[in-house]
Amino acid sequence: MQTHFSLRALADPQMAEAEKILRACVHCGFCNATCPTYLITGDELDSPRGRLYLVKEMFEKERAADALTTRHIDRCLSCLSCMTTCPSGVHYMHLVDHARAHIEKTFARPLAERLQRAALAFILTRPSLFRLLLRAAPLARVFAPLLPRRFAAPLALAPSRLQAPSNVDRPQVFAAQGARKMRVALLNGCVQTVLDTAINEATIRLLTRFGAEVVVAPGAGCCGALPHHLGREEESLRFARANIDAWSKEIAARGLDYIVINASGCGTSVKDYGFMFRDDAALAQKAAHISSIARDVTELVEALGFAPTGDAPRLRVAYHSACSLQHGQKITREPVELLVRAGFEVVAVPEGHICCGSAGAYNLLQPEMAEELRARKIANIDSVAPEVIAAGNIGCMVQIRAGAGVPVVHTAELLDWASGGPKPGALA
Structure with missing residues (x-):
């Protein structure tokens, strides 16, 4: 894809990266065949290729996001199916993440929309608050038919029964059964610790059974993915920094072979910490190391010799x-x-x-x-x-x-x- 970015724009490392990604696109349209939103709407602007053109035009003209661009970027799931399909290696994920951050900074959304997005970023990343508000969900469902679809949707997904907090989600060490093969830190996450506590419990039993010592490190928590996908860049980086700091301290004190993640959305984010902090002189090396040792739980279970x-x-x-x-x-x-x-x-x-x-x-x-x-x-x-x-x-x-x-x-x-x-x- 031919681009015409100004020298001033290219002086920004993020904009230079965006231009590099755009230039890799050859307009083939293979991505359209696997894009969920394009399959539903048939609108070229709801396809990866269409969104690339919208982002290109926005960045080349160095202008604020408009309603059209925002609408179609918001409709993107960031499922990354286009990246699996693309024969040219277009790194759509980093481009759309940059676009979301630009939209968040430059586009004035309607007040109700701004409040909802801010509330989701604040509540879902704080398990105690999220759990507290879920207690009111059964009562709130009574009024759901009176609410706009945007505000009724979360109530439809809320669990009918709220689980008690699990003891495994506080900082501690779980000893390996038998000879220790590796020492790993579990990212226990935020939303998952409220909606389904059985996942972390099963993960810890599974890993320790086959020889992993599992650490829940003090200070580690939300991976930052949720605010990141909302374009709230600084919030996302703040969560990521906390995790990098927590795991780096554990590495320095007692060592870690891997970071294990059992929510793949979080795993994709943590594996991208190295890119996110590539220009941060203080954290670049630590972030790159954390990303290099991040593993999905199935990767580690296989390595441990599951039987x-x-x-x-x-x-x-x-x-x-x-x-x-x-x-x-x-x-x-x-x-x-x-x-x-x-x-x-x-x-x-x-x-x-x-x-x-x-x-x-x-x-x-x-x-x-x-x-x-x-x-x-x-x-x-x-x-x-x-x-x-x-x-x-x-x-x-x-x-x-x-x-x-x-x-x-x-x-x-x-x-x-x-x-x-x-x-x-x-x-x-």
Whole structure:
């Protein structure tokens, strides 16, 4: 793609990176065939190629974002399916992230929209506050029919029963069973510690069972992905810095072999810390190291030598490959192979590369599009008649649960059960 950026614009490292990404595009349109929003609307501006043109025009003219550009960038899920499809290696993720930050700084959204986005960034990243507000969800549902769709959508996804906080989510060390093979820090996250406490519990049992010492480091928490995708750059970097600092202290004090992440949306973010802080003289080296040792839980379970006990029944499992795992981290083999090794019958979901509509806070901000994508995903899942659905990302799990007729569990829960752990609560 030919570009005409000014020398002044190119003096900004972020703008220079954006120009480099744009120039890699050859207009082929392969990305359109796998873009969820383009499949729904058929609008070129709801495709990666169309969005590239909008961003290019905005950045070249060094102007504030307008309503048209904002609308179509907001509609992007950041599912990154386009990056898997692109033959030219266009790094769409970094470009759209830069565009979102520019929109946040230069476009005046309607007041209600600004308040909602700010509330989501503030509440969802603070587990105690999020848990407190969820207690009011049953009462708030009574008034949901009177609310605008934008504000009623979160209530529809709120759990009907709130789980108690888990003891595993406070800073501590879990000893390895038998000889210690590695020492890892678990990112226990923010939303996940409220919506599904069983995931971290299963992860810790699974890793320690096969020889990993697991640390929940003081000071580590939200990965920063949610405010990052809302364009709230400084908030995102603040969370990321806290994690880098917490894990770097643990590395200096007692050493860490890996950072383990069981929410793939968070994993994609942490693996990008090195890029995010590439121009930060104080943190660049530490951030790059953290990214280099970040691993999805399935990567580590495989490395530890997973072996099932054979006690779990042979269930038919539809494996939902989260976009952040298959497109963001390029992890497709490990979860499926581990589930098969565990004794489950794993069936592929048609259109498995298409997003379920969760995408961080997308299902809260773009409920109509998200619900259409969920209906499409559920129809594809139903076509293979599973007994259970497995996924590696809490956002996908919440989104699919809202429409699924069978239980939805984390991949780690099934692997834990198959190797001596308890039966997942959703299957009880």
